[in-house]
Amino acid sequence: MDTVVLKFGGSSVADNIKLNIVAEKIKEFYDENKRIVIVVSAQGKTTDELIKEAMSLSSVPNERELDVLLSSGEQMSMAKLSILLNRLGMKAISLTGWQAGIFTNNTNQDAIIEDIDTSRIEKELNNGNIVIVAGFQGINRNMDITTLGRGGSDTTAVAIAAKIKANHCYIFSDVDGVYSADPKKTKVAKKIDAISYSEMLDIADEGAKVLHNRCVEVGERFNIPIVAKSTFIDNSGTLINDKIEGSTVKSIVKNDDLKYVHITSKTTYSVDIFNNIYYSFIENELNVKNLVNSSADTIDITFTISKSKFNKFAGLLEDKWPELNATYLDITRISVIGNGIMSNNSIVTTIMHIVDKNHLNIISMEINEAKIAIIFKEIIPDEILEELHKALIS
């Protein structure tokens, strides 16, 4: 008998109407006599609202207690879905993170699943139950509640799938799969039918928000086929698995949400200053990329940083290194992704031809086995993405 894990995101369970649509989806698998584990997120904007309520009591809420608060969101949505499924005649039982045996490390708000004791899940499956597990949460070895951080429900789903050796893990959301480019930026974007784990990781890494990085990593490690599908549109979605098809471009990600930072100083370069700066980036969770120090004599550092982190960075710089000068540019990074594309010369040639023709200023370009990433000196229009897509994909 096939076992499947189905994960439904917050927008899929946002209200009673949507819960009923989710129940219909589940019924399709139920009628095929599959053993079913469901993983749910909190309803709609519940998590954001709970964070807001916590912040209204303390600007820096106690981290352990914040997780106690946040975890109630999934507890409510799983109970509601279970009440609905039982009413519809599908025998279901809901399990919180601790009941489902999801053990994590101690990092509140960003915990990592260390192990899953699936004995309760398996027992309930064997009893003929649909098992509904709260996503995004677990307990540490001290029996305290933890949450996995944003996108954590995807990881819960794939990790359970790995542990119970499920045949597939379906990630249902309000998008119907992984696209060859952001459909909001170009109409020529098309849904990808199948993609490899590593390509998917590159796409997620470049800022596409379909699937959480960590969940794809777990899928790759345990070779669990992941299907990203829409809850509301009935098509086959995107299959993410270990099969690599051809040396073709799978996706182009255009990221305009970046600042290019250039830091200089007259003071003599020392490895200590450089390391200090880099360490405080990590400490403050500033996801700095493309970090380069261009001089061996003075401080002359460049990197990119997402706009959402920029204010935090600017404050940090002013506080800690007021002697440094910094200049900023709004830029675009375009990444062309596909296994083996480095060995296909025509792809680089095609890209460079389009760059030349449009007189685009390149700051830097990196080429590796599965990705060609270019940083431009300015925000470039979406038409360039469309032109690249037409030339490289369709």
Next chain:
Amino acid sequence: MDTVVLKFGGSSVADNIKLNIVAEKIKEFYDENKRIVIVVSAQGKTTDELIKEAMSLSSVPNERELDVLLSSGEQMSMAKLSILLNRLGMKAISLTGWQAGIFTNNTNQDAIIEDIDTSRIEKELNNGNIVIVAGFQGINRNMDITTLGRGGSDTTAVAIAAKIKANHCYIFSDVDGVYSADPKKTKVAKKIDAISYSEMLDIADEGAKVLHNRCVEVGERFNIPIVAKSTFIDNSGTLINDKIEGSTVKSIVKNDDLKYVHITSKTTYSVDIFNNIYYSFIENELNVKNLVNSSADTIDITFTISKSKFNKFAGLLEDKWPELNATYLDITRISVIGNGIMSNNSIVTTIMHIVDKNHLNIISMEINEAKIAIIFKEIIPDEILEELHKALIS
């Protein structure tokens, strides 16, 4: 070092302003270096709202799953209070029912606490933490979440107090103690300073809603002094303990929320019919009182039932025993409560004098060691309560 348990009801933690008042109350005990366990209910109307949401998905929600849903209410309020206390510099940690080791039987929505494994609570107290426990919830031996039914948070508090041998259990709510009569019905009602467990049980039994019956029973069994106090008004509240003071009247409860039912039938009386009727009352949780069968030949039964249960009863009667005739009266029951009042003849005399003077029709009267209860043939005005109060109490 003294140990105290403080319980705060839903209206005491309804919003951020009230949570701050609760935090101030806690600080008074904290500054006295007491070991503190807090028990909280869900905020404001949360439980009612969650029930409504469950009912919108199923008119008869799965009972196990309803408890999963309801228990999230206390989880949210305890986390919020803990976030606030920590922000105010009071080291606090919140524990759900399962974390606090509250084991119950399997009766969802009306579970009874069977045992409390207080090891985690004691460990956190020894670590210098204020321990905040979710009221109203526990787990059964199958590790499934249960709820204790209405008023269950009071019971959680007193049961924990009993188990950790607390010096006092404070029940904070929006009323400032137990009154000698309902202050809404007579202005002469006054707060009682101290009362015995058994008197308190009689008062609760007669319909006063200050404290939950079960919590007083637990207090009596383990001799935990309970203090019923207001969160918002600063006075000493009412102490409920094992001390019985004099043979005086402590409280008069006037209950106008009753129907007097008279069932007759021409069919010959049989013990089977009588038992059947009585059994179906119990099965349907119809709290019928003063049940009397007056005839040995035909069916001729009288009893009282609260108005909130009346419709359910009437439906049951029509469904199951359409051959029975039933007549109904709106009535008042007045109960005069105080240990040893039966042996004080002047009390009965005083009551009867007032009844006579006002030409009140009595249906029945029961007198026992600690209570004189009279059922009148109609709703009697609150002025009678006031007259009785002036004659018997002040």
